[in-house]
Amino acid sequence: MMRGNNTPSQGDARGNKTLSQGLAMHRDQSSFNDYKVMDGGRGPLGTRVPVASKDIQSLVQQRGSLATRKDIYNRVSDVRRDACKGQSPIHALADQLEKEGFWSRIQFAPDGRVTAVLFAHPDSLAYLRAYPELLLLDCTYKTNKHGMPLLDMIGVDATQRSFCVAFAFLSGEAEEDYAWALEQLRSLYEQCGITPPSVILTDRCLAAMNAASNLFPSAAILLCLWHANKAVLARCQPKFPEAEEWKEFNEFWHSIIGSPTEDEYAKRLVEFQQRYTPEHLDEVGYINATWLNPFKEKLVRAWVDQSSHFGNTATSRVEGIHALLKSYLRRSTLDLFEAWKAIRLAVLNQLSELQARQASQQTRTPLELSGALYGAVRG
Template sequence: MTIAGIQPHQILTSLRQGNPQLLAISRDVYNCISKIRRDILAGRTAIQALLDELADGGFHYNAKNDEEGRLTHLFFAHPKSITLSKNYSNVFVMDCTYKTNKYKMPLLDIVGVTSFNSSFYSCFAFLQKEEREDYVWALTMFNDMLDNVSRPTVIVTDRELALMGAIKIVFPGAMNLLCVWHIEKNILSKCKCHFQDEDDWHRFFSTWSTLIESPTEMAYHKAWQDFNDEFEEKGIALNYIFNTWLSFKERFIKAWTEKYLHFGNRVTSRAEGAHSNLKIYLQLSTGDFYLVKNKICLAIENQFEEIKTKLSAEKIKVPSDLRISFFDKLINRISVFALKELFKQYNLATSNPNLTTCKSHFTATMGLPCAHKMRCLLDEGKVLHLGDVHSQWRIDDRMIGDIGIVKNNQDKMKEILGDFHKEYTKWPPSQQEVALNQLSHLVGTSTPMLREPSVQNPRGRPPTSKNKKSKSSTSREPSEFEIVEATRRCSTCNGVGHNRRTCPRKDVVTMSTSQISPLIPTGVSDEIDISDLYVYRNGANSFW
């Protein structure tokens, strides 16, 4: 149960359900877990055990260390992830996640897309920093894992300039799309503060969303000109958008992105979902790399079995509503997801007599025939063939079977060590290192002796003093747009950053014209514009 990642209190509950007379307490469970860990390590450090298991388990991995011998970078890919990555090598989503390990090192998570439009973990890399050199090293390892043959055609990221630069170096032929969702949230966090009226903001944001969806380059240029004309007075917001985002317009504006085979992936939500699922397995952010790697393996193995089961099921079972004669040559040969996408286009081709002009966007991005092509085939009395469908959606030629994982051979180490590890922990660190070096030669291992990484200073804002989360929590800190959206406005002036009690205009009284008129002497009201007056409170009942 410990190896399966079950928590100690749940282990104790399970044991008591099996044996109501059990006298064990939680401390006994913790002691057993500690003994299991000591037996697995067999006198090795956690880093040494990690590298041994990566080597013996068929992983593709690599590590870097600094001059002091401290681990600074670690890349690894599970054998099952390698199999999936080589089967589905067209599109990948890349993003870093945080609060996964006690060294506070960011974890680069690379996620792929299957025939069923589901996600899978491709590989992981712990990085010392998030600079271009760090990303180049990780992506080079990723490229080596793919055997330099199955190169991705599209990579989706957020606007991480260092990662974008590394992709250009390692995968020059791949198109690096930017996450539309992250762009919208960045604009929200940077531009909303320039709008006092909520309706004006919604109109601004809606116009921007329309601009992103421009179907052609001509439509984009017209939309941008109209956008500038309509919000000319919001110069700061427009300058931010132009300088920060529109220099990368080919990476997220639909007029350009619809030319690339991204299979509908224009956001990094796959990576966000993968991060969330991974942290369910991790549970704590204070584990070392050995513990984190084991938890990651649990997630990968469960995910792999689900994909393998779904692949087998769809080869023999397809929903009855998709079994039409036009798809006869595709049934049980492509995924149900692809069949459903084709069925939508089929309905358009058969029910809509006036199709719009074909822009080839659907075929270019999804690798599937569009309604226009289907209508031509139907008029000619033909049906769809496998050659009309991109290999991404094929399931008939996928061979994702059982992969034998070589278990780490600890017997040889245990025979040499005996009960050595019981005394080993009492020795000073320098003596431990000398002993481990000697033992590594005895067992014939070539794994380098590395030290634990130093704790990094994570990038970004430090945790706030209010509502501090547990130090072991894996929950991320709120993003800037979440802070902006959650900001409470002053009930007096509708401003942000203060409340009614501390409002700088708390002495300004908002009054209607009918309330102001009696305060103005007779004859004066004809000489001034009452709507331009500010009435200030002077004492409890008088005004001036």
């Protein structure tokens, strides 16, 4: 695929609306054009999350309107065009990213098509500056009508709470796609004076691993243990019809992964191979060839614990971020501007919760300092 230049976001218009649904109800069909999909605030649906047209129609019918689904789709389309202020969705997105102070980069192909977009909320960068050590990478899908994977880049704070660092819509999941996103992310770290991550955690995606190794060479690249366990379960469990036999095999696997030293790893691996060959030669071969031989330094405790991962050896926490985003995106037919607006709301709400939690912890007296003996410490 041909790649264009990396271009900071920019646009021509000077503003647009954030789409949220509030309906001013009228019973007469002829006055349907007076229905409002209001900007800001909470409408009768009680949410700022995008609402599907079929849900709006149900509400309209409950209020006694004669509006049809076609009327509703047309009205929603009008509101979306108004939100773009006559621009294309990508120009509206570029303009709004700049207006709201997002750190962003947009990549164009030679024919002018957008092939990738990366953006980070300015408040997310403040969190990243405070907690730069860990970076988790994972893609989610069905977030936009173009079928572009959404790469979530996630950090972890001192209380083990996840926060969104940045997002990137990509053309695909080839190494060059991840390389572009991580190159922009590295530029973000450099331009904002943020310490690069010491640990990057991803699933067994060779393209992402290679790109991360090349662009953050000082970071330890770890594999998600949750994904590894899930893969071993799917591949090997069917070969053990008896529950007790599978339990023993699975415990052997976990024992190998949990080896505290390299010598102990070698010992446990030999015991495992002796126990399950030749009867389960295929399963032993799968574990060796797929996981241990190429990736033991990224999975086994003896090597993994040499890096400061603070107990984070799985990207499963990113699944929670995926679920949060999907609760705002609601459907997979959004253009990139609409998808960004939904992601923006999710990030703002997450940041608000994190800030409230942080403020609460700062004002709370620790239990161990609550007695009279520590009055001088409390002041």
